[in-house]
Amino acid sequence: MRKTVSLSFFWRTLFLGFALLLNVTLGYRLFFSDQSFFAWRDVQQHFADMQKDLGNIQQKLAYLSEEIRLLQNNNDYIERAIRERLNYVRENEILYVFEKKQLVNSIWTETEEDLQNE
Numbered sequence: 001m002r003k004t005v006s007l008s009f010f011w012r013t014l015f016l017g018f019a020l021l022l023n024v025t026l027g028y029r030l031f032f033s034d035q036s037f038f039a040w041r042d043v044q045q046h047f048a049d050m051q052k053d054l055g056n057i058q059q060k061l062a063y064l065s066e067e068i069r070l071l072q073n074n075n076d077y078i079e080r081a082i083r084e085r086l087n088y089v090r091e092n093e094i095l096y097v098f099e100k101k102q103l104v105n106s107i108w109t110e111t112e113e114d115l116q117n118e
Contacts, residue, residue: 070077089095
């Protein structure tokens with residue numbers, strides 16, 4: 001009878017050790033491995049960013065497709081595009097081209113002239 005009790009104790013201890021080892025392994029994988037919860041969150045965030053980029057690209061694709069259609073079929077649009085983008089003019093027209101000013105100072109900094117006026 002004693003051998004049965006000690007054998008039963010052995011199997012319970014072995015099963016408990018195996019269960020503890022399994023819990024530690026699964027806990028490690030849950031928080032620290034490449035397949036962890038935190039890695040899953042990163043993948044979800046990356047997926048959301050990719051979906052947003054895809055939406056932006058699809059909008060750009062629709063815009064460019066519409067522009068291609070207009071350039072192939074609409075002579076008024078072609079003329080307007082050439083005049084705006086390439087600065088073409090009709091006969092007896094004068095074109096004035098203004099340079100776009102680059103702001104050197106930001107809204108947070110003041111120029112020397114502003115400081116002198118104060």
